[in-house]
Amino acid sequence: MxxxxxxxxxxxxxxxxxxxxxxxxxxxxxxxxxxxxxxxxxxxxxxxxxxxxxxxxxxxxxxxxxxxxxxxxxxxxxxxxxxxxxxxxxxVQPGDRPSQSPIRLSSYGDYLAQTSFQLQPEPDQPICFRYGRPAFDRFPLPVWRRLLSRHSRSLDWMDYATDMQGYRPLREAIAQYVGRARAVQCTPEQVVITNGTQQALDLMMRLLITPGDTIAIEDPGYLSAQRIFLSHGAKLLPIPVDEAGLQVETLTKPIAYPVRLVYITPSHQFPTGATLSLPRRLELLAWAEQQQSMILEDDYDSEYRYGDRPIPALQGLSQSYAVIYIGTFSKVLFPSLRIGYLVLPHSLVSITAQAKWLSDRHLPLLDQRVLTDFILEGHLESHIRKMRSFYDQNRQALVQALRIHFGEQITILGDKAGMHLMVRLQTHWSDAELVQRAEQVGVGIMLAQPHYLTPADRHELIFGYSELETAQIQIGIARLAQALYPNF
Ligand SMILES: Cc1ncc(COP(=O)(O)O)c(C=O)c1O
Missing domain, CATH: 1.10.10.10 (Winged helix-like DNA-binding domain superfamily/Winged helix DNA-binding domain)
Known part of the structure; x- marks a missing residue:
């Protein structure tokens, strides 16, 4: 040998x-x-x-x-x-793990190798207050199936798309819908269809951020967005959030370096659920124009507002090109559809469409066609109306159960919109103990902790209420109170 x-x-x-x-x-x-x-x-x-x-x-x-x-x-x-x-x-060689690999990586690859995030397992208890998913069992599947069958009869959706911005009739339907529902001012020429919010954020990073640029974010805020920003070499400037949303006055204090971009969830701040007040919206827009900073407005579950009238999107209030609006169908339809959209200032449209094409060409045409008819035939808005009423019932049941069983021990935040609310607890249990004790009584709860930039026990829980029935909510909260405050 x-x-x-x-x-x-x-x-x-x-x-x-x-x-x-x-x-x-x-x-x-x-x-x-x-x-x-x-x-x-x-x-x-x-x-x-x-x-x-x-x-x-x-x-x-x-x-x-x-x-x-x-x-x-x-x-x-x-x-x-x-x-x-x-x-x-x-x-595969044992030890050939990304972080030890002799293969030289880009700074992007390096960031992923260093952080090496995993998909977090979600609670799997008989009663689970999981957030972020719509009620799948209430989706009008027969309608979707009918549209799918209608469009799959022809062959012309099989070829490459010819429009880099996304299927034109879908862009028209979206432009009308966001104008109606969210007072977004746009034409179909400003819409680029994306693979959800996630790709919309990624494209914006590629086009607007040079490593070392500063992005102001809400703290706590959306973890997936933070990861994308960091992977592109951005520095994060955390801005605290209160019951009126992002504390804009903290952002507008003079700082030594320019803020290139602000990422914000103004309709239903993630995860606190706060709605950015109108005065703060106007203050933020004025500041962005003066500083020549851009605003990334993530309007992920704005369709669900209970009680008072919705506040128009920042994009619609703006008189300039400062706001980039991002919408998604993940919450109103279903997340594996992977269809979202950007509404862009005119000057960014062509390069965004090119970046999208270079990245993954386009989304499946069949899905885009089905969705177009779903919107144009009125199914989207009818589904949203039904779901709003269902979620509202659940939300009221949850708030009521929390008040009955927890009394003064908790503060409820962000219950006026969306599909989840947040609860701040007075407790001597650690965050891990809260989860464990809930598990012992068959209740799955989720912590707000991972969404803060600085990890610490916060005693804050995010309660999703979209996947449960009223009775489950009542039983779940009663059991949880018993497990956390046995002497209450
Ligand atoms: C703040 C926020 N934005 C957007 C989304 C939706 O992301 P996508 O459109 O990529 O499914 C989520 C999902 O949980 C979210 O929490």
Whole structure:
């Protein structure tokens, strides 16, 4: 054998297994070429100082898997015709993890390797106050199926799209809808269809942010947005939030460096649920114009407002090009649809469409067509009306149950809009203990803690109420109160 084989006699992996893997890897990576003659089992055993049985065990396995072949009276050879699937199945090296890889990464790759975030497991209890999902079982599936069947009869959605901004009739339908529902001022020419909010934010980072630029964010705020900003090398400037939303006066205090962009969820601040007051909206717009900063307005669940009239979107209040509006169908329809949209100042439209095309060309045309008809035939707004009334019932049941069972021990925040509210507790339990105690009584709760820039126990819970029925909410809150305040 004209290359070293490294076997470790102290490893818990048996020697025959180690030898098998070494030889297999050498064949797959081309260190041992087809028709290469291997030493006899006796001489390899001698060479490596191991028993002959160990070598025969490894050879036998390689023979049976088709890596080696024997030629009668001549010896053992690397198989001359290795099946393709073997050549493509090089094993992942133990330790070949992104953060230790010798492969040189970009600063973007480096950021992901360092932070290495995972999808957080969500609570899975019989009663779960999970947030962020609509009530799937109330989605008008028959209507969607009918539209899908109507559009899939033809073949013309199968080709590449010809419009980099997204399917034109969908852009027209969206422009009308956001004008009506959110007082956004736009034409279809300003709309770019995206793969949800997530891609909209990513595209804006590519086009507007140079590493080192500062982005002001709400603290607490939307974690996924923060991750995108950091991955593009932005510095984050946390701005506190109170019951009227982002504290704009903190943002407008003079600071030594310019703020390139402000990311904000003004309709229903995530996660506190605050609605940015009209005076603050006007103050923020005036400041952005004066500073020549941009505002990224994420209007993710603005459709659900209870009681008082909705405040127009910042985009509609603005007299300038300072606001970029982002909408999504993840909350009003379903998140795996992956359709959202940007409403852009005219000067950004063409480069955004190009960036989108370079990134993933376009969204599936069939889905865009189905959604267009869903909006134009009035199903979207009718569904939103029904869901608003259903969520409102749940919201009222939740607020009432919280008041009855927790009394003065809690403060309820952000219950005027959206699909979740936040609760601040007076408690001696740690955040982890709160979750554990809830689990013990079969109730899943979620903490606000991960959405703060500085990790600490906050005793704040986010209660999603969109996926539950009223009775489950009442039972869940009663059990939770019993688990957290047994003597109350
Ligand atoms: C603040 C905020 N914006 C937007 C979204 C929706 O993201 P996407 O459109 O990528 O599904 C969410 C989802 O949880 C959110 O919390």
């Amino acid at each position: 004209d290359f070293p084989l490294s076997l470790n006699p102290h490893s818990p992996i048996p020697l025959h297994q180690q030898l098998y893997e070494e030889l297999r890897r050498s064949i797959l990576t081309g260190r041992l070429l087809p028709q290469h003659r291997l030493p006899s089992s006796r001489s390899l055993a001698k060479l490596l100082g191991i028993s002959r049985t160990t070598v025969t065990q490894s050879y036998d396995r390689l023979l049976s898997e088709g890596y080696l072949e024997t030629i009668q009276g001549s010896g053992t050879y690397v198989c001359s015709q290795l099946p393709d699937e073997l050549l493509h199945s090089a094993p």
